[in-house]
Amino acid sequence: MKTNNKYDIPRQRKEELSDLAEFIADEHFPDSAIQPDVIVKRNNITHSIADYGRYFDGILQYKNGCFHMFFNTKRIQNIYSAKGRFTVAHELGHYYIEEHRIALKRNLAPSHPSFIDFSSDIQVELEADFFASSLLIPKTRLLKDIRKWHFSMALINELKDKYNVSLTAMLLKYISIGNHPIMIVASENAKIKWFKYSDDFPFTYINATAYFKVPALTVAGDIFYKNSIVDNSDEIVYAEDWFSIWKNEDKGREFYEHCIYSAKNKFVLSIIWEK
Numbered sequence: 001m002k003t004n005n006k007y008d009i010p011r012q013r014k015e016e017l018s019d020l021a022e023f024i025a026d027e028h029f030p031d032s033a034i035q036p037d038v039i040v041k042r043n044n045i046t047h048s049i050a051d052y053g054r055y056f057d058g059i060l061q062y063k064n065g066c067f068h069m070f071f072n073t074k075r076i077q078n079i080y081s082a083k084g085r086f087t088v089a090h091e092l093g094h095y096y097i098e099e100h101r102i103a104l105k106r107n108l109a110p111s112h113p114s115f116i117d118f119s120s121d122i123q124v125e126l127e128a129d130f131f132a133s134s135l136l137i138p139k140t141r142l143l144k145d146i147r148k149w150h151f152s153m154a155l156i157n158e159l160k161d162k163y164n165v166s167l168t169a170m171l172l173k174y175i176s177i178g179n180h181p182i183m184i185v186a187s188e189n190a191k192i193k194w195f196k197y198s199d200d201f202p203f204t205y206i207n208a209t210a211y212f213k214v215p216a217l218t219v220a221g222d223i224f225y226k227n228s229i230v231d232n233s234d235e236i237v238y239a240e241d242w243f244s245i246w247k248n249e250d251k252g253r254e255f256y257e258h259c260i261y262s263a264k265n266k267f268v269l270s271i272i273w274e275k
Contacts, residue, residue, distance in 0.1 A: 005204070006121040007194040014130055014176050017097065021134035024096060033164065034136050036088040037079050045069055045095065049079060056113030058087040060094045062104040067095060076116075082166045086132050087116050093131030100124055118168055118186065119193045133173040137163045142177060151180035151273060153234065153258050167260065168269065172196065182273040185242075187214045189266050190224035202253075202274065203243035217241040219257040220268045230261040242272060 009017075025034050028042065040047060047069040059070045069091050076084040091114065094100040103109035109124075118129060137159075145162070149155050151174075160170040171184050175198045183197035185206065192212045197204060207215050214220045219235045222228035239245055239253040254275040261268050 005196065007119075007126070008196050009123070009126045009130060011199055013127065017093075017127060017131045018134040018139050018176065020096060021093075021131050022138040022140060024092075025135055025138045034089075034138075036085055036092055036135065039092060040069060040088060043067075043095070047071060049073060057083075057116045058091045058114045059111055060091045060104065061111040067104075082160075082164055082169070083116055085136060085164060086166065086169050087114070089132035089135045090114055090116060090128045092135065093128035094124070097124075097127055097131060100128070118172070118196075121194075129172065130176070133165070133169050134176075136165050137170065137173040139173075139177060142173060143179075146174075146177075146179055151182065153271065156271075171271065180273060182271060185214075185220070185270040185272065187220055187224070187268050187270070190214050190221075202250075203239060203245075205244040207240070207242060207244045214268075215242055218270070219259045220270045223259060223261055223268055230259055232258075234258045236275065237272070 024039065028039050029035065045067045049071045051074045052070065052072040053074055056070070056072055057075045058072065061068045061070065069088070071079055071084070071087060076087050078084050079088050094104070104111065114125065114128065120126060142159070145159060146155065156167065156170055156174065160167050163170065168184070171182070175182060175184070175196055178198060178200060181198040181201040183195060183201050185195040186193045190213050192206065192208055192214060195206065209215065214224055216225055218237055218241050223230060234256040235258070237255050237257045239250050239255065242255070242257075245251055255272050256275055258271045259268050
């Protein structure tokens with residue numbers, strides 16, 4: 001199983017992890033919101049919550065026949081925030097995904113720091129991220145929520161609040177269910193950090209400049225290169241503005257681009273879908 005995108009995992013693997021996560025969600029919280037910290041306790045996994053500096057968001061450790069989780073308040077504040085809940089669910093991914101758990105128990109792989117910024121291209125981190133989104137947002141429940149609605153940022157924002165997850169986590173799960181083809185591109189200081197897209201998204205090659213910089217004729221490009229103000233609207237861009245185009249008939253295809261901008265981190269999350 002391979003994918004052309006090093007920042008994503010194959011569809012078959014997603015289905016396996018989605019099914020596993022949904023089984024666990026339904027086993028513990030069949031009729032209510034998922035509480036990952038409660039799942040940790042029910043599995044008799046001990047945990048520590050403290051300020052560990054900037055070194056990690058969470059870590060799962062196996063020692064003396066027991067699993068223990070560390071959560072870093074310096075980076076996630078607490079385990080009940082959207083980022084905190086995802087961090088706990090991510091570490092549960094390492095616990096529940098058989099290959100990850102066996103590797104830790106047999107000391108085939110050392111405990112490693114996890115950072116919840118979705119920029120990793122390490123397979124086990126990508127899998128734990130996807131498991132986390134699937135645990136917090138079970139597929140069957142999400143499909144019921146969106147069956148009568150077309151994709152929009154208003155819908156995504158409503159859903160992220162309902163499931164108490166971040167916008168990125170919500171988009172990560174939404175992309176996987178195939179309800180509407182979208183792509184998300186994360187960039188920092190004008191350099192593309194990672195991107196993910198639906199299986200049926202029409203383009204997969206970003207028309208990036210040297211050093212994988214954001215294309216200039218995009219909303220993200222305007223933010224980085226022209227200091228444009230983000231007005232939280234859906235802006236029209238064309239296929240050739242963002243993507244490498246191989247067919248003349250694809251030129252001029254209209255897409256929407258919606259950008260979320262963090263001035264503090266000089267970070268832009270672009271959500272792109274066809275008009």
